[in-house]
Amino acid sequence: MQERRDFLKTSLVASAGLVAATVLPASASQESKASIFAYTKEHQGRWEGKAGSHAPVVTIEGNKVTVETKHGMSEAHYIVKHSVLDANGNVLGEQVFFPRDAKAISTYEIEGKYTELYAMSFCNIHDLWVTKFSK
Ligand SMILES: [Fe+2]
DSSP: HHHHHHHHHHHHHHHHHHHHHHSOTTTTOHHHHHHTTTTTSSGGGTTTTTTHHSSSSEEETTTTTEEEEOOOSSSSSSSEEEEEETTTOEEEEEOOOOSSSSEEEEEEESSSSSEEEEEEEEHHHHHHEEEEEEO
């Protein structure tokens, strides 16, 4: 019985290692590790060629941060949500969209200085995209 448990344990560990190796080479940078969870302009993954219409575009005027996804909006295919997070994953702002909205554009008042902020945009077909920025 102990041998069977050891075999199962070894198999699970080996399987997990295989999946991790397939998804992420050991030499992957911290930046590319983030791309496991979201696509970026630099790491478009299975949605290669879609960055222009999915990677959020960020503009900053003082404390006003504007996030836009240059994506069409229709019942079948639209941007569901924007979020802005700090480097610790704290949500500083978010906005939900509906297919009837003309554009996927949102604005946030964010006070203070940040070296690392993340604008997230979720498409109902093409998954989650992120743009890193600072202000
Ligand atoms: Fe899309």
